[in-house]
Amino acid sequence: MSRKILVSGGAGFIGSHIVDRLVQRNDFESLVIVDNFWTGLQSNLAHISDPRVHLVQADVETFSTETRFDEIIHLASPASPPWYMREPIRTINANLMGAMNLINKLTPGGKISFASTSEVYGDPLVSPQPESYRGSVDCTGPRSSYDESKRCTESLLFECRRTQGIDLRIVRLFNVYGPRTRPDDGRAVSNFLSQALTHGELTVYGDGMQSRSWGYVDDIVDALERYFWKDDVSYVGPLNIGNDKEIPVIDIARFITELVPGSRIKICPPIPQDPTNRRPDLTLCRQVLPGWEANVTYQDGIARTLQWFRDQVMSGAQTSAPTPVRLAD
Numbered sequence: 001m002s003r004k005i006l007v008s009g010g011a012g013f014i015g016s017h018i019v020d021r022l023v024q025r026n027d028f029e030s031l032v033i034v035d036n037f038w039t040g041l042q043s044n045l046a047h048i049s050d051p052r053v054h055l056v057q058a059d060v061e062t063f064s065t066e067t068r069f070d071e072i073i074h075l076a077s078p079a080s081p082p083w084y085m086r087e088p089i090r091t092i093n094a095n096l097m098g099a100m101n102l103i104n105k106l107t108p109g110g111k112i113s114f115a116s117t118s119e120v121y122g123d124p125l126v127s128p129q130p131e132s133y134r135g136s137v138d139c140t141g142p143r144s145s146y147d148e149s150k151r152c153t154e155s156l157l158f159e160c161r162r163t164q165g166i167d168l169r170i171v172r173l174f175n176v177y178g179p180r181t182r183p184d185d186g187r188a189v190s191n192f193l194s195q196a197l198t199h200g201e202l203t204v205y206g207d208g209m210q211s212r213s214w215g216y217v218d219d220i221v222d223a224l225e226r227y228f229w230k231d232d233v234s235y236v237g238p239l240n241i242g243n244d245k246e247i248p249v250i251d252i253a254r255f256i257t258e259l260v261p262g263s264r265i266k267i268c269p270p271i272p273q274d275p276t277n278r279r280p281d282l283t284l285c286r287q288v289l290p291g292w293e294a295n296v297t298y299q300d301g302i303a304r305t306l307q308w309f310r311d312q313v314m315s316g317a318q319t320s321a322p323t324p325v326r327l328a329d
């Protein structure tokens with residue numbers, strides 16, 4: 001009952017859903033959420049009234065406390081390309097320096113869980129991607145602040161495990177979407193929904209045949225909850241978590257134009273080094289988390305997310321995302 005938990009990025013899209021699951025537990029004394037509200041929103045936590053929860057506005061890389069934590073969940077990072085491309089150094093700081101800072105705040109024998117990404121596979125040359133695939137990442141490319149800081153943070157945590165014996169859980173997430181994504185987030189599903197509900201023009205970059213495996217947040221957080229604390233698991237990661245149905249971007253855009261009358265697709269120049277495909281090999285995930293599947297179809301998940309975006313647009317939230325930093329010629 002004296003357990004202390006810290007979540008970095010707990011006001012963010014996935015972080016706030018994790019907090020919702022954590023407060024259902026009755027085995028801890030305090031839950032500290034560290035968030036600087038760069039991409040997280042205080043409104044994502046407005047419904048939390050649990051007295052065990054303490055929200056601290058701070059950068060994860062410089063956050064300071066004498067308290068030591070039994071469980072740390074490190075989620076602080078932008079995940080949307082236009083956001084991390086606009087502030088690459090800050091992105092590297094949040095992931096890597098954030099992890100370095102947090103490691104020192106673990107109790108002996110404590111556990112740190114980290115949200116890595118399918119971006120560690122770059123533009124993959126094998127499909128689906130198993131965890132053993134080493135990826136095809138350009139370490140100086142436009143996405144490198146995100147891809148490489150996630151990769152390096154995986155290295156850091158594994159080396160700390162090897163040299164200091166810390167307990168670990170590392171997940172690689174594949175294109176998660178759903179309620180509480182920022183309306184001005186700029187990733188495909190959120191951008192298309194915001195655009196459909198405002199000016200009506202869905203910006204598809206390139207021919208839209210590039211594909212992703214779109215995971216609805218409730219499915220993904222079901223897996224995270226089991227892997228990070230519920231199930232008795234010894235595998236420390238990395239573990240792919242996602243929906244393994246791979247769907248082209250154009251199909252997502254078309255579906256949203258069917259849902260929102262009057263909206264239409266606008267073909268825009270492609271983004272440099274936009275990965276052509278992405279699909280998780282879930283063999284390991286099915287062994288580690290037996291019975292778990294991402295069951296929500298993209299049609300169902302997008303319909304649910306649309307309802308949430310409608311409410312945001314009605315309430316006057318900022319909806320236009322930063323433009324992608326470098327468009328191809």
Ligand code: UDP
Nearest residue numbers: 081186187188191203204205210249271274
């Ligand atoms: N995308 C698009 N229009 C948008 C936003 C994204 O065509 O307004 C495309 C993007 O080029 C990529 C895919 O959708 O091929 C997924 O992009 P997202 O930013 O959601 O995730 P990531 O590229 O990091 O997988």
